[in-house]
Amino acid sequence: DAGVTQSPTHLIKTRGQQVTLRCSPKSGHDTVSWYQQALGQGPQFIFQYYEEEERQRGNFPDRFSGHQFPNYSSELNVNALLLGDSALYLCASRHRRGSGANVLTFGAGSRLTVL
Amino acid sequence: AQSVTQPDIHITVSEGASLELRCNYSYGATPYLFWYVQSPGQGLQLLLKYFSGDTLVQGIKGFEAEFKRSQSSFNLRKPSVHWSDAAEYFCAVGYNNDMRFGAGTRLTVKP
Numbered sequence: 001d002a003g004v005t006q007s008p009t010h011l012i013k014t015r016g017q018q019v020t021l022r023c024s025p026k027s028g029h030d031t032v033s034w035y036q037q038a039l040g041q042g043p044q045f046i047f048q049y050y051e052e053e054e055r056q057r058g059n060f061p062d063r064f065s066g067h068q069f070p071n072y073s074s075e076l077n078v079n080a081l082l083l084g085d086s087a088l089y090l091c092a093s094r095h096r097r098g099s100g101a102n103v104l105t106f107g108a109g110s111r112l113t114v115l
Numbered sequence: 116a117q118s119v120t121q122p123d124i125h126i127t128v129s130e131g132a133s134l135e136l137r138c139n140y141s142y143g144a145t146p147y148l149f150w151y152v153q154s155p156g157q158g159l160q161l162l163l164k165y166f167s168g169d170t171l172v173q174g175i176k177g178f179e180a181e182f183k184r185s186q187s188s189f190n191l192r193k194p195s196v197h198w199s200d201a202a203e204y205f206c207a208v209g210y211n212n213d214m215r216f217g218a219g220t221r222l223t224v225k226p
Contacts, residue, residue, distance in 0.1 A: 004158070033213055042119075042205055042216035043159070056213060090158060092214075102147050102166065102209050106158040 002027065004107035006091050012113045013081050021076040021110045025093030032074040033104065034066060035090040043090055049074055050096050078112075086114045117142050119208050121217035128196050129225045136191040136220050138206030147209030148189040150180055153219075154202045162204075165189065176200070198224045 005024045013019050025032050031050040035043035045058035049068035068074045072093075078085055088111050092104040120139045128134050140146060147166050151159040163174025170182040180191045189206060201224045206217040 035216075040219075042121075042218045043214075045213055045215065048213050056211060092159075096212075102212075103149075103161065103164060104214055106151075106160075108156075108158040 004029075004091055004093050004105050006089075006107040006110050008110055009108070010111045010113075012115060014115050015081055015083060017081050017114075018077065018079045019081060019112060021078075021089050021091075021112070023074045023076070023091030023093075023107060025072050025074070025091075026105045029093035029095055029105065030072050031094050031096045032068060032072065033092045033094075034074070034076045035092065036060070037088040037090055037109070039087070046076070081114045083114050086112060088112075117208075117210065117215070119206055119215055119217040121204075121206055121220050123220045124218070125221045125223065127223040127225060130198050131195050134191075134193045134196045134200070134222070136204050136206075136222070138189045138191065138217060139187050140189065140206075140208050141187060142208055142210065145184065148180075148182060149207040149209070149214065150174065150178070150189075150191045151205045151207060151216075152176075152202050153205065159205065162191070196222075196224055198226065200224055 007022045033048040034046040037043045046060050048056040052068045063079045065077045088109040090109045091107045118141045149164045150162040153159050162178050165172050165182045203219045205219045207214045
């Protein structure tokens with residue numbers, strides 16, 4: 001049973017460009033959350049998706065947007081990249097209901113470097 | 116303000132020694148509490164969780180944690196550390212159906 005898979009693993013962009021990161025949740029999970037982890041920091045919550053809609057959002061600007069597809073997979077888009085957007089972007093999934101509802105399973109992350 | 120605090124940025128212990136990593140939280144109600152571990156270049160792996168009931172919880176890899184309501188703490192312990200335990204450890208609080216993380220504690224294990 002595959003866990004949470006993310007792509008790409010690493011990528012390099014320049015300031016002002018746009019980036020799309022992808023996430024496939026663990027089998028059976030319907031809710032996807034995205035986190036930004038800057039070097040030496042803990043993960044910071046960006047937003048959460050279920051039923052193809054953004055349900056919660058952390059303190060991130062509108063440059064950060066997302067999407068969830070009918071198969072529960074998700075994308076994170078960042079526009080007008082800044083140097084400060086360089087980070088490890090983590091996707092996490094969970095069941096929205098049931099005994100697993102409060103436990104997140106994380107992917108290995110996508111490391112974004114902005115030059 | 117709601118927060119998760121890990122007071123120790125970096126801890127070094129000798130292999131075979133005991134370990135305690137501290138975590139304090141500030142939330143209105145008794146939250147769900149978690150410890151995750153992150154090895155270099157990896158995602159986060161769940162070590163253990165506390166939702167309710169017995170305040171001493173057992174996790175994977177020989178780790179345990181104790182919830183103390185009076186101190187708003189959820190400290191992680193291991194009686195004997197192995198070299199493979201070297202990693203970054205994150206305490207997290209379940210918040211509004213998602214999670215908030217502390218800044219992490221980096222564990223170095225000396226031979």
